[in-house]
Amino acid sequence: MIGxxxxxxLGVIDEAALPLGAGxxxxxxxxxxxxxxxxxxxxxxxxxxxxxGAVRNGAPKAVVEGRWLVDPAGDVAALVAxxxxxxxxxxxxxxxxxxxxxxxxxxxxxxxxxxxxxxxxAGQLAELGERLVVVxxxxxxxxxxxxxxxxxxxxxxxxxxxxRLRDRVGEAWRRARETREAADELxxxxxxxxxxxxxxxxxxxxxxxxxxxxxxxxxxxxxxxRVANREELRAAVAEAHALxxxxxxxxxxxxxxxEGLLRDARTSIERGVRRDDLLEPLGRALDDIVFxxxxxxxxxxxxxxxxxxxxxxxxDALGERLETLNGLMRLAGPTLDDVIRRYGEAGTRLLxxxxxxxxxxxxxxxxEEAQDALEQAAAELTAARTAAATELSAxxxxxxxxxxxxxxxxxxxxxxxxxxGAEGADRVSFLLRPHPGASPAPISKAASGGExxxxxxxxxxxxxAANPVPTLVFDEVDAxxxxxxxxxxxxxxxxxxxxxxxxxxxxLAQVAAFATNHVRIEKANDGEVTTSSIRRLDxxxxxxxxxxxxxGLATSDTGRAHAAELLALAAEEPAAR
Numbered sequence: 001m002i003g004x005x006x007x008x009x010l011g012v013i014d015e016a017a018l019p020l021g022a023g024x025x026x027x028x029x030x031x032x033x034x035x036x037x038x039x040x041x042x043x044x045x046x047x048x049x050x051x052x053g054a055v056r057n058g059a060p061k062a063v064v065e066g067r068w069l070v071d072p073a074g075d076v077a078a079l080v081a082x083x084x085x086x087x088x089x090x091x092x093x094x095x096x097x098x099x100x101x102x103x104x105x106x107x108x109x110x111x112x113x114x115x116x117x118x119x120x121x122a123g124q125l126a127e128l129g130e131r132l133v134v135v136x137x138x139x140x141x142x143x144x145x146x147x148x149x150x151x152x153x154x155x156x157x158x159x160x161x162x163x164r165l166r167d168r169v170g171e172a173w174r175r176a177r178e179t180r181e182a183a184d185e186l187x188x189x190x191x192x193x194x195x196x197x198x199x200x201x202x203x204x205x206x207x208x209x210x211x212x213x214x215x216x217x218x219x220x221x222x223x224x225x226r227v228a229n230r231e232e233l234r235a236a237v238a239e240a241h242a243l244x245x246x247x248x249x250x251x252x253x254x255x256x257x258x259e260g261l262l263r264d265a266r267t268s269i270e271r272g273v274r275r276d277d278l279l280e281p282l283g284r285a286l287d288d289i290v291f292x293x294x295x296x297x298x299x300x301x302x303x304x305x306x307x308x309x310x311x312x313x314x315x316d317a318l319g320e321r322l323e324t325l326n327g328l329m330r331l332a333g334p335t336l337d338d339v340i341r342r343y344g345e346a347g348t349r350l351l352x353x354x355x356x357x358x359x360x361x362x363x364x365x366x367x368e369e370a371q372d373a374l375e376q377a378a379a380e381l382t383a384a385r386t387a388a389a390t391e392l393s394a395x396x397x398x399x400x401x402x403x404x405x406x407x408x409x410x411x412x413x414x415x416x417x418x419x420x421g422a423e424g425a426d427r428v429s430f431l432l433r434p435h436p437g438a439s440p441a442p443i444s445k446a447a448s449g450g451e452x453x454x455x456x457x458x459x460x461x462x463x464x465a466a467n468p469v470p471t472l473v474f475d476e477v478d479a480x481x482x483x484x485x486x487x488x489x490x491x492x493x494x495x496x497x498x499x500x501x502x503x504x505x506x507x508l509a510q511v512a513a514f515a516t517n518h519v520r521i522e523k524a525n526d527g528e529v530t531t532s533s534i535r536r537l538d539x540x541x542x543x544x545x546x547x548x549x550x551x552g553l554a555t556s557d558t559g560r561a562h563a564a565e566l567l568a569l570a571a572e573e574p575a576a577r
Contacts, residue, residue, distance in 0.1 A: 487566075
């Protein structure tokens with residue numbers, strides 16, 4: 001709630017403090033004293049635009065500072081912290097103080113705002129203000145003006161059962177949307193996925209019969225190189241073999257062999273060993289070389305035997321195999337390893353794609369079930385809203401009868417929205433039939449300024465228990481009302497103050513008498529400048545002010561007796577439960 005508001009340089013107010021606090025505060029004063037400046041000041045603190053001429057003549061700036069008492073662990077404190085501001089704990093720490101400041105320059109009209117000590121855009125004050133204060137005035141935005149707010153108010157009035165149904169509809173709507181989007185997405189992609197499956201089958205059909213092996217292409221190139229150069233290889237190896245073994249005796253040019261030379265060397269060493277034992281190791285070393293040469297010659301001979309019989313008719317087959325692998329690498333390469341990898345991936349992916357038809361059917365079934373559940377939940381919510389709307393219409397219409405609108409009828413219309421959304425399938429409208437024979441119309445259009453405030457008061461009174469707001473401000477809620485109707489307005493404002501802080505700008509004694517806190521706007525004129533100030537009234541001063549409001553004469557004995565009677569009547573209405 002609002003603790004107090006300090007105002008400097010705003011309109012006719014030079015410097016003043018408005019003490020508020022809990023309960024019902026009535027603000028009265030003479031015409032032109034600046035009562036509406038209080039609502040203007042509050043509007044600035046809530047992020048509203050400064051009206052033309054807001055800064056007092058001669059003042060460099062207008063400054064409005066509001067002190068709120070908030071829950072230090074609540075949403076408001078969290079919003080302030082997000083903006084970089086702070087709330088200050090008071091007392092035992094269960095309550096915190098929040099300072100909100102707005103400044104308007106007198107030279108260029110520029111505005112600055114602070115929230116909990118942090119400089120913020122004025123729009124951020126508006127976001128916070130929606131959680132703190134609702135202003136009902138002839139030119140102000142109304143809390144229950146929009147369809148969304150009216151639907152939320154009806155749901156709150158319907159109680160926990162209706163709100164649980166709304167939450168259930170929201171969950172069902174999200175479930176139905178998600179499953180439908182998934183089914184539609186899968187179905188829309190089905191053609192593309194079927195084309196992908198066909199390509200994968202073609203790829204598998206090309207690779208599977210070939211059965212390529214890792215590194216096979218390199219092995220084929222090497223094998224082809226060997227077979228294609230078989231004669232050259234055979235001649236080279238035969239030459240090497242001849243050098244090791246020597247040529248046979250019938251050759252034209254017999255040549256000594258490496259093996260024979262080494263054996264001769266071994267024979268020479270053996271002769272030397274008879275004279276010197278130190279030559280024995282050298283002889284054994286020559287033996288090893290002779291054995292190695294002999295083994296190498298045998299292996300070369302075997303190579304020659306193989307090359308004479310292999311490769312006959314093989315070259316064409318090898319070339320065809322390599323060309324087949326090259327074709328696969330062009331199709332799914334660039335390397336043979338890539339071909340083999342893609343073959344394995346294609347099989348796995350094809351299993352996934354082949355299951356799409358079944359998945360579409362399953363998703364369609366789930367989506368239909370989710371839609372059925374949504375429609376069922378929405379129908380139950382519509383029934384609950386319709387029942388609550390009937391009751392709310394009757395109770396608000398009854399309140400209007402006590403507020404000098406005996407022929408007015410509030411119609412809470414629950415109509416088919418044409419589709420189901422997260423909030424259900426209903427369009428909720430608060431309509432007013434101001435008198436018999438008139439067609440119900442939106443409350444902001446069907447009521448005059450004074451009537452509109454009374455309609456909103458009736459709604460707030462009925463909704464108070466289900467949909468409370470921390471602070472409610474009514475500007476001229478009693479316009480065009482007097483007598484018994486004015487007393488009923490005062491009584492209902494006092495009842496409303498049991499659940500919310502209520503601030504009312506009024507000119508009627510019957511309304512002000514029911515307040516638990518009474519402040520007066522007083523003006524003074526030195527012949528050149530009019531200045532207003534704010535003062536909280538004690539019991540005696542309050543009786544004088546009620547007398548003035550009744551008769552226009554603060555010292556009228558008749559008016560004072562009537563004022564005492566009004567105050568006694570108001571005292572019978574409990575201020576709080």
